[in-house]
Amino acid sequence: MPHFTLQVTPAGPIVDAFVGVSAARQAALQAAGQQVPMPVRIRALVDTGASATCIDPSVPVALGLTPTGNISMTTPSTGTTPHSADVYDVALLIPGPTFPPLTLPTIPVAAVDLLQAQGFHALIGRDILGACVFHYNGAVGTFTLAF
Amino acid sequence: MALEKELATYRRKLPELKSSEGRFVLIHGDDVADTYSSYDDAIKEGYGKFGLEPFLVKQIQSVEQVQFVTRFVAPHTLADAL
Numbered sequence: 001m002p003h004f005t006l007q008v009t010p011a012g013p014i015v016d017a018f019v020g021v022s023a024a025r026q027a028a029l030q031a032a033g034q035q036v037p038m039p040v041r042i043r044a045l046v047d048t049g050a051s052a053t054c055i056d057p058s059v060p061v062a063l064g065l066t067p068t069g070n071i072s073m074t075t076p077s078t079g080t081t082p083h084s085a086d087v088y089d090v091a092l093l094i095p096g097p098t099f100p101p102l103t104l105p106t107i108p109v110a111a112v113d114l115l116q117a118q119g120f121h122a123l124i125g126r127d128i129l130g131a132c133v134f135h136y137n138g139a140v141g142t143f144t145l146a147f
Numbered sequence: 148m149a150l151e152k153e154l155a156t157y158r159r160k161l162p163e164l165k166s167s168e169g170r171f172v173l174i175h176g177d178d179v180a181d182t183y184s185s186y187d188d189a190i191k192e193g194y195g196k197f198g199l200e201p202f203l204v205k206q207i208q209s210v211e212q213v214q215f216v217t218r219f220v221a222p223h224t225l226a227d228a229l
Binding site for chain 2: 022023024025027028029031032034047049050051052054057066067068069070071072073074075076077078082083084085086089105106107108110111112113114115118123125
């Protein structure tokens with residue numbers, strides 16, 4: 001099973017990743033004669049406390065995306081009343097120190113505010129972790145993601 | 148609000164879509180295009196049929212599952228940005 005191991009940072013298990021348009025949107029852009037935007041480099045926190053993968057709204061803006069979905073979400077900022085969040089289809093690539101990278105050509109991500117102030121652009125949630133093995137070794141300060 | 152018409156269509160059609168619980172529905176405007184077994188297939192078909200026009204892909208759920216994030220973040224919609 002491909003995997004990589006990284007150091008846990010003071011902010012937690014963080015990976016550098018790239019977010020781009022989904023494979024299907026890329027094909028539609030090319031068919032319409034439009035330029036495909038370059039993927040955006042992001043910092044993402046692996047977060048077992050997030051049931052869905054979330055992204056800062058600046059990322060879909062940079063990619064020229066419009067929402068293709070919508071979910072209900074509760075967070076500490078919403079209290080117990082679910083709030084609506086836009087969902088975007090994107091491609092996610094996490095290039096660890098070993099080959100191959102974790103590549104997800106088409107996944108849904110929910111837009112949430114207040115991430116950048118916490119030092120990253122995305123939360124890798126349990127929807128992605130559900131297909132991975134995530135090992136957090138606090139004793140030596142590393143984490144491993146196998147996929 | 149983004150996808151307002153498509154979301155209204157989803158809510159209106161949900162009683163008949165319930166037989167496809169768990170599948171992913173593709174909606175364009177007032178029309179339900181089809182349902183698919185995977186998110187990937189629905190998105191692919193959405194761009195294939197409608198190109199860069201707005202469309203909605205949503206998992207069919209009689210009772211919508213609420214996603215939960217323990218971190219202090221705020222759900223965002225395009226309407227929030229206006």
